[in-house]
Amino acid sequence: MTNTAVPDARHASIRWNHPAKSMGFPQAWAIMLDRMSWDEAFADHYAEWSADMTADVAFYVELASRADGPIVELAIGNGRVAIPVAQATRQPVIGIDTSARMLEQAMSRAAAAGVLLDLRVGDMRDLRLDQPAALIYCPFRALLHLRTWADRRRVFERVAASLRPGGRFAWNAFAFDHHSAARLDGTRQFRPVAHTNRYAVGDNRIDLVLDSGAVSSLWWATKNEWLGLLDVAGLELEALHGGFAGEPFTEDSREYVFVARRAQTG
Secondary structure, eight states, X not given: OOOOOOOOGGGOOEEEXXXXXXXXXXXXXXXXXXXXXXXXXXXXXXXXXXXXXXXXXXXXXXXXXXXXXXXXXXXXXXXXXHHHHHHXXXXXXXXXXXXXXHHHHHHHHHHHHTOOEEEEEOOGGGOOOSSOEEEXXXXXXXGGGOOSHHHHHHHHHHHHHHEEEEEXXXXXXXXXXXXXXXXXXXXXXXXXXXXXXXXXXXXXXXXXXXXTXXXXXXXXXXXXXXXXXXXXXXXXXXXXXXXXXOOBXXXXXXXXXXXXXXXXXX
């Protein structure tokens, strides 16, 4: 863990970290949103959507506390995880997200907490870092917003290329329950925000449709698909848990919690 003083959070800013930035903000932003399953309308109620996800914070904080070098969060959202990580490690967390609204929330929350986040508007598939990271993590099932296996493969390859030898990549995702998805298909839910669930069996996709028409979609993956992504990216599986307390993954688990590592060299 790097034990340095945290810079003044009042000087935090959001910067572009994407090749499309040369096109100008509206056009580049539209391209990135088209490639990710995210409608900015969901940003206004992100705190409600994430309210039940609290157990992951201590898990990612513990990983970050053991990281000797830069720390990166993919799909940082409003800083829900990154801010406690920055507080625990006393170093800025590099946060990448396609959503400018989410990054604005993260910047405001970080300033109120007195920590600095290095916030970058960018697509995780185009991950580029100034120096290799000791830890890259992606919480709150955000990898499921990637539309295709090829999209995920690209992320895993970019992560592997962005880690220092021995660096870790951690993420969590649903262990998908087809029975629950079929039961909820077409139903209207009122928590955390009024929406309708749509289940597309052929696409392995769940759509969350707000009353306004805004849609956020999740494409699920099986355990073997996640393991295959590690294999093609040249990453090694370190741990697979069925929850954030380190419980074993079983047939009854409903959450994948993965930790992978880039092999040591030399």
